[in-house]
Amino acid sequence: MPTATEQKIIDAAVRLFASQGYDATSVQEIVKAAEVTKGALYHYFRSKDDLLFEIYRLLITAQSADLDRIIALGLPAADTVREIMRSLVVSTAERVDETSVFFRELHRLGQERMADFRAERRRYHETFLAVVEKGQADGEFSSAVPADTVVLVAVGVVNQLPTWFRPDGQKSPARLADEIADFVLAGLRT
Structure with a gap:
């Protein structure tokens, strides 16, 4: 902190x-x-680059902690996906400037920091992927779309928030989170 x-x-x-x-x-x-x-x-x-990396580190650390907390609840797959999406959308929307800065300046990370970024993002994706795969295997979700595509699309929507979400807009982060979670879950229904 x-x-x-x-x-x-x-x-x-x-x-x-x-x-x-x-x-x-x-x-x-x-x-x-x-x-x-x-x-x-x-x-x-030590440098402006270190400051840039810290902006990212704080964001991904909070998002990863939220993901771990949600997984630990042991909810059914649909509830887990809803909570993951809600958490990810809200944290991204509430920190839209941080997210925008990071994605716009991502190319500035050195090799070691880029490797750290990729490893943490991979862990996040793999954890989310496991939830979708389990829901599909259990018959809770449709298998019409491969789980990896579902996760890529869901996270991709969130990654685009900084390009169009406005904190002073008509939708609050919580409302937007519910709508995006509903959209993702509608696509997964059997």
Whole structure:
């Protein structure tokens, strides 16, 4: 969990990266927006790249913890898929700037960090995939569409949220989460 100062720096970086882009944002602008010293920024982050990675790390850590919590409930497959989708949509919509910044700047990660990103995303996908496969094997879900395609489409919809979701729009994250979960489950029904 970030300290209060660290969170101020992260929040300022997210706002600036989202509004003007990573390249166009200087460390000095982040320091000014966060109302901290340059020394404070460098106390927590060795570089702007480290700050970018921390934005991602906080998001994926929260989403993975939510996934683990949902799986631990031991719910039927349909309820588990609903909760996974709801959690993923809400966390993405509520942190739409972080998600947007990360996906737009993903190419900046070095090899090691990219490997970490891929490993965590793979774990998330494989866990979700296992839920859909179990639902199909148990007859709770239709097998008309392969489970891997279901997961790719479901997660793909969520990954596109930063391109069109607006926090001040007509739908709250919770309402949108329910609608997307209903859509995914409608496609899985037998």
